[in-house]
Amino acid sequence: MRKISLLLVSFLFLACVQNSSTDNKVEEVQGEWIKGDADEKLEIIEEHFQGFGKAMWEVSYRYKELYVAGMDENWEYAEHHVEEMEEAIELGLQRRPKHAKASEHFLQVAIPEIEKAIEAKNRDLFEEKFEELRQSCNACHMMRDHEFIKIKTPKDYYSVVGEEK
Numbered sequence: 001m002r003k004i005s006l007l008l009v010s011f012l013f014l015a016c017v018q019n020s021s022t023d024n025k026v027e028e029v030q031g032e033w034i035k036g037d038a039d040e041k042l043e044i045i046e047e048h049f050q051g052f053g054k055a056m057w058e059v060s061y062r063y064k065e066l067y068v069a070g071m072d073e074n075w076e077y078a079e080h081h082v083e084e085m086e087e088a089i090e091l092g093l094q095r096r097p098k099h100a101k102a103s104e105h106f107l108q109v110a111i112p113e114i115e116k117a118i119e120a121k122n123r124d125l126f127e128e129k130f131e132e133l134r135q136s137c138n139a140c141h142m143m144r145d146h147e148f149i150k151i152k153t154p155k156d157y158y159s160v161v162g163e164e165k
């Protein structure tokens with residue numbers, strides 16, 4: 001009887017070991033071009049997401065669209081761009097947290113202020129707050145050693161969005 005139970009215990013033990021070893025097995029997945037070991041693959045993905053410059057690409061597009069939206073008094077479209085711009089900066093900060101301190105004024109003052117003008121549907125106030133936003137862009141560029149990127153008011157910019165004339 002003792003022999004049998006010993007046999008049973010060792011059998012159960014073996015079954016467990018085998019089971020856990022298949023559970024821990026990591027399935028290696030290779031993409032079309034994302035290849036290599038886990039670290040190499042992560043590195044490739046991170047590189048393709050890029051850093052803060054990628055966020056700025058999006059932010060500068062939205063900055064121009066926001067201006068035209070305000071000038072056209074297309075307030076819903078303006079609000080859309082403010083929200084997306086804020087998110088683009090926040091995602092950029094996840095990738096490059098070193099810019100967080102310098103973007104505080106932009107996120108905590110410039111964005112909420114322009115939102116107030118949009119909410120009020122007030123074109124004059126919008127122009128005033130847009131100018132403050134522009135200065136906030138440039139202040140950050142100065143703080144982050146990119147003062148050569150001088151943002152101006154996009155006066156001659158035409159959006160593809162709007163009423164057909």
Ligand code: HEC
Nearest residue numbers: 052053056057060063099102103106137140141144146151
């Ligand atoms: C964190 C503070 C910060 C704020 C706020 C900020 N920027 Fe930038 N911006 C940067 C930094 C840093 C770079 C350089 C990024 C890089 O290439 O690594 C940059 C780069 C740029 C570039 C060049 C992007 C390219 O093609 O490489 C543009 C255009 C730009 N910003 C526009 C804006 C506009 C418009 C605003 C405001 C609506 C703004 N930025 C607000 C920090 C900021």
